Amino acid sequence: MPLLLTGPPATADSDDTALQAAFAEAADRYGVPESVLLAVSYLESRWDGHDGAASVTGGYGPMHLTDAATALAESTARGHHAEGAEDPRGDDSRPLPAANRADAGTNPGAHVEVDAVQAAARTLPHAAELTGTPAEELRTSEAANVAGGAALLADAQRALGAPASDDPADWYGAVAAYAGAETREAAEVFADDVYDVLATGVSRVTDSGQRVTLAPVTVTPDTAVADALGLPSGGRDPEVECPRTVACDWIPAPYQDLGDGDYGNHDIADRPDSQDVDYLVIHDTEATWDTTLDLVQDPTYVSWHYSLRSSDGQIAQHLRTKDVGWHAGNWYVNAKSIGLEHEGFLTDPDAWYTEAMYRTSARLVRYLARAYDIPLDRQHIIGHDNVQGPTNANVAGMHTDPGPYWDWSHYFELLGAPFHATAGPRGGLVTIAPDYDTNTTGYVNCGSPGQQCQPHGSGAVRLHTAPRHDAPLVRDIATHPGDGESSTGVNDVGARASAGQTFAVADRSGDWTAIWYLGQEAWFHNPADAPTAVNARGLVVTGRPGATTIPVYGRAYPEAAAYPPDVPVQSVVPLAYEIPADQEYAVGLRTDSEYYRAVTFDPADHQVVRGEEYYQIQLGHRIGFVRATDVRLGWSGR
Template sequence: MGALASAALLFPLLSSGPAATAEEPPDPRALQRAFAAAAERYGVPERVLLAVSYLQSRWDGHGGAPSVSGGYGPMHLTDLRSALAGAQHHADADEDARGDESRPVRVAAEPAGLPEPAELPARLRTLERAAALSGLSPDELRTSAAANIQGGAALLAAAQRESGRPPSADPADWFGAVARFSGADDTATATTYANDVFDVLRTGERRTTDSGQTVELAPAPEVTPDPAQAAALGLRTADRGPSECPPTVACEWIPAPYEEFGDGDYGNHDKADRPVSQKIEYIVVHDTEATWDVTLRLVQDPAYVSWQYSLRSSDGHIAQHLPLKDVGWHAGNWYVNAKSVGLEHEGFLTAPDSWYTEAMYRTSARLVRYLAARYDIPLDRQHVLGHDNVPGTTAATIRGMHTDPGPYWDWAHYFRLLGRPFTPSAGPDAGVVTIRPQYAAHQPVYTGCAKAGEACAPHGSGAVRLHTAPSDAAPLVKDVGLRPGGQDSTTGVNDTGARASTGQQYAVAERRGDWTAIWYLGQKAWFRNPVERPTAVNARGLLLTPRAGLAEVPVYGRAYPEAAAYPAGVPVQSVSPLPYKLLAGQRYVVGDRTPGEYYFAPTFDTTGHRVVRGQEEYYEIQFGHRVAFVKAADVRVFAG
């Protein structure tokens, strides 16, 4: 009864119900006081409660909407009813995940159904337990930030009791409870989660939440918990096997199958010898469009497709499925597949409020830093790609390419965690801009999340929309690859035809007042970029343009060798231009220069596999929302 009364006192301050008035402005410190009240009631050190909540949600409430694993509110209390969701993105559209014309098209079949709610693990049902411990109703725990924090504190206090340790005012005594709170079922993941919480606690944090609340956790560098507390919880030991992960994450080996079916077909990846055979140049970020358990079931299906790593939302746990030397079928472009590592994050593109947890962002960033250092991959947006940045291989495949992780993935925060924040590197007259809207405040309208043409829930976005003129009323720019008939692009959440994403760099075509134009898909594209609230920062970089005497040059979705480079027994792969043109006078930001390469691997028997390299060289460019390639002989490169 006391818990109900305490939550009721805070509820009017933090719920999304009452609108603020000029006479009664919202109290920006109410959330901070809610943490203090919950900590006092349940005997949990306030620092611990704040640090746990930060790792769960960065103290955001997300308007009462659930995360990708069904977690609600600042404490990410999980409710099984929202954990069951959606279709699997590798099974939709017509994308061949291999993207190699030398083999039959591999479009994955629909997977088996989702598990029943009762089959879900306890980590997806913490809201139920919080309700029982606190006396608060499930609805309160979902909709009231103050109640949600009370529920989280109750769970932490129970975890401390279950760990066999008495209540304590010393945060260091709560390492085991925090590890148990994670919901992880293995010691390594629980320990990694608790280490992250205590890293936040030691370094401190301060931010303004999505509801305008200011929350602060003062640094406490002197706190030194004993990780052995997690080891005493009696959790399972995950099989690391031959997994390739940094020591700062919890990694488990769950291998994808390499099996023959008959009739020359096999799955679900290719054997290789990277980086000896080919350099690994890209990291591709995906979202799973499936829950964790379904994701693992799919990647272990030999008739399905494959990727190197999966990352769990609730605690950041990582599963590796392929040796990094082997090639996964994940990007829909064989050239990119052969030279990339694929990371699948538990999530749903078209559910904007199905947010990604801080725990998953952090472990993903540590994994990417490890891969970048191991393979000398630059940490920029021409090498760390979203699946939605991978180009179609030919004109016919453009419309089938996937669009995850979509406009709601927070690239700015991700790159801060990578240690490469997007900052200005040039003055106001720079010839290059890096897209960087303020994620939380930047909320363009998207449509089609739940129903075609229907507006999606308002949410922060890292993408800007591109118009044909410096006006919000001007039509969006066209993408002739997506719409050969010449129709305008749309505001659809899966329509990448008029979208530039955080971290992507483009050559400036013109500046006019609050608007900036860039060269994009062979045309001038305008986005709103006011001085008082900029959506891009100025930068320097190498640019290219058609060499003298050429009115236009073709653009490609892969950098394949010239016909003369193919040895006997290896079919020549077509070098097919995409339906775009790079026109004289236009400029695009340059990425790598690379010789044409093709990995010939059409059979289960690896004896005949070959890497073909040509003399023809290509430049990668940021051409539209997706990257593209042009022949080096066709262009001139200069500093921008």
Template sequence: MRRSAALAAVLATASFAVGGVDAAAEPQGRQAVYAAAAAEFGVPESVLLAVSYLESRWNTNSGTPSTAAGYGPMHLTDVVEANAGGSHHDEGTEDPRGDTARPALRPRPGAPDLSSPALRTVELASELTGVDSARLRSDVAQNIRGGAALLAHHQRALGVHGTDAGDWYGAVARYSGAGDTATAAAFADEVFATVAAGADRVTDDGQRVRLVPQAVTPDTAQLRRLGLRETERGEAECPRGLGCEWLPAPYEEFGEGDYGNHDKANRPHTQKIDYIVIHDTETTWQTTLDLVSDPTYVSWQYTLRSADGHVAQHVKAKDVAWQAGNWYINSKSIGLEHEGFAAQGTWYTEAMYRSSAKLVRYLAAKHHIPLDRAHIIGHDNVPGTIPSTVRGMHWDPGPYWDWAHYFELLGAPFRGVGTPRAGLVTIRPDFDTNRPAFTGCDAAGQPCPSRGSTSVILHTEPRPDAPLLTDIGLRPDGSPGTMHISDHSSRVETGQRYALAERRGDWTAIWYLGQKGWFHNPSRAPTAVWSFGLVATPKRGLASIPVYGRAYPEAAAYPEHVPVQAVTPLQYTLAAGQRYAVGLVTGSEYYWAVTYDTTNHTVVRGKTKYVQIQFGHRIAFVNAADVDLRPSALP
């Protein structure tokens, strides 16, 4: 393929290896790279920029693949390269059902299906450009060229020769990789909305890129010429404008009282839905669908595809899916699984973030769920049910899920209120520049690639070389936490709120798992913003109080046909003088649903009230009778 003069000029003066391109190495800037690639392949620059924005927000992600095996700003997929190692996010022995009234489930998925052409777009880009796959993955300029070549290829296949941006609607829809009309249209609509609105940001490797807003009238009629299947929404509970289909999980009985893979219910009439739980799948889209349609496996309400944001619903919101590892949370939540299967994957596509945010906004409005991190939680924020289950709980979506950007898309950005006297902090580091030195992404003890994260690390003293905090649930021997990617013993996440414990210079301490956790929080580059709300503290005269992983009723609340569920404290305690941010105050509930026959399913409600607190990395519950609730403002 002939290179344009513009591209040749850029290549002559720049080095584009992913993982730290600076302005000095790229004197004409990333903007010029997009312009040159657009000119070479005859793609409108605005279209190329907008497609790249919807894939990666123009980031390089230090050369690491996305969780869906996509590389570089154009998300060229290479599923073989990205899965050179084994999966790591799904470590743990968690029982997804998390109901101690039933035998534990220990499902394990088989090998993922990696055959889809959508997972190997780097190969077609290599054919079109003459550049080998390795360079297309690692060289930013060539990656952008590869994306432009793919768009031009799709345009030629349509037989469209227009030069106006709106003439490229069909090619953009094809680039998404979607197999159905609604999802392809949703992706293309987001791209052209970005063209109309414009965008301007500094990438994760320090390059300013701008898409100037421009009027555009996309030729949406081209969608019919792509030969895609019509989207069968069926019974799916989704907002308009989202590519969504109904692929039900089976509710089947298979002998000796055993059944799967979820429980029938009638929420919110029987129980209020308080939470939406964010997961990643740890396997490919097709394998995920195969698993959720297996009655002997487990379940969740929705799955979202990475490349194009397509949504499949499997379990109705009224029913209880086996997804979060804690039966109380399961019975009060809706679970969203986001496709993530690349063993080396560390980032999520913008297309999936946007689809997920649309879905969560819809569900939150429908079920009156507040848009905050006490109610929109990661699987990694779900507490263990009893002491023995704490250590095995899962930790997805992990420290590279961009909570700040996600909540901006939800229309609920994390903003500060007041001064330190407000008494709470909301964790809010700059994602691109906040780069904790994690290990173990590819092999135990080996440094992970340097890239942006939502995690902030806590220390026992206000200095960077001080030991990390101790989580006795994860480390019963009392040893301090580590920087291993799955070890959140001493780690807080963006959007979480904690009670202020102390300040010294540029360091701030919060209450965390019964300890003071210090993090660097200079006023010139803060990693948290001040917040105001309620805090819980032990009542006067109590030296310490127990902490729970579920809000179960007292024994007297159970009818005769429902066995009493133990109210078992976790291995932690909350000591006098400590304060923890309150997420919600709730009654006590247990959903008895251990049979396929739903006639004896029962919601048990007690008189006990609980307070949900942000206790460590995960949420927890304390008995409302044990605590005083006070405004967080300091005297």
């Protein structure tokens, strides 16, 4: 069915159909089917102009015209795992990885020169030549940008020796060329996605308030014309674990003995035989593509399983999914997860998460979920920002990507598991589900301390101590040790709930709903005419009879008696949060406690210790774990 989305309303005196008209005019001028032009643009940007800001690959406007010389003169990003004492492994049984120690030198990926950026990052100058339009206008004017994209498609069609046809089926080769891909497989994935958009249709309001519609088109493209592109076939490395519908390369992370008992940058394992994989962790890279690949191939750095490129969704796999990467900051989660890094920067939503990357990522997640029997829900598919600190000392330093601008609702629609009501108002739970485009909750600290972030859609709601907008934010005493005061900072998750997360209802008052959150009643605006959550029903935990509080942990480690003599007992200390026993918290999954002992280069010495049962709960913005013996399990709404 067509994917129907809404967005910010246009102002009364604006023309909210100007962009639609620009597509029609550009299509007519350059002889490109309007439906093809719309579908290519949707895949590149969902028709958003991003207010003239560049993407992480130097792309501008609805057609993502690229200009690396302007946007990417030099990148100094080191990646979001290289932050001094932060430990991506979250395991205090071993020293920090070499790249994270205070004496670490410069990473090989610390700088990326423009010349290293692929040639596809220079389409805007070519569009300027074809249209006679100044480059600055192509960057800042949405109408000019659309015309530039149409000119590029028409030029690609001519280069293939194909006529300017009115039939969308005849444009497959030009669409594949528009991707600027380096292999035939990648080009065809892009083109196939464009034709999927054509077949389903889409309608939405853009970030500038423009109403754009693409009606469904029945079309069977001539895919053989892609032969004329002359792109090499990359083949597929036998190590790759990816669906056939995506372009995927094997770029391995090194498993290397560094001497003195140190090794990098991951652990050899045998999952799922050794341990179940329960989580898929969604990250953003906080670095460019080239930097990301440099870092993951550095044996002194850390590792994750997959990287996804912003411009076209190209996937690079670095670890076998059976092995354990060092990426989540919590060793329990690392040992039971697969990490996916997406090229982008969370504080700059317009250096952006492209539709191509969302779609490729969703295909990969569906593939992995089937392979490891992982449910398609937000209790198992989590952001890096949802991973709890393993101990109180770690909570404040945990990461916050992919941040409030990652569109979880759209992502789960692509996964085929959209958020929807599963109960009436007496179900006892709510699932957060604001309309992303109209939910423009303001944030600060984008670019510099105190700097206001540009108004932008968001998948998160803000939580207050009372049902009014001027009430203080709920406190997070572990994320903010000392005063516990939460803020509106883009990296502050202390008073935030995100799309897809499910919480127990504590109260309702008019247009406001309260949930149990970090031991408090947390209120968010949820008006009936523009709801930001849907009703749900499911399993919850409360404290055992006679208990006053529920101890909550950052990792589900076994009790001391479960450890064999040759494995040091790992501490299990409750987090600082005070959770009254009569409060309810939504259950995400139940699991035996586990500790994966991996402190030697030889995996033959690795062990898995198992113990008592735990439940994962939605504690706050981050998950938490409670011992089954400390709680009572039941259904919500009773």
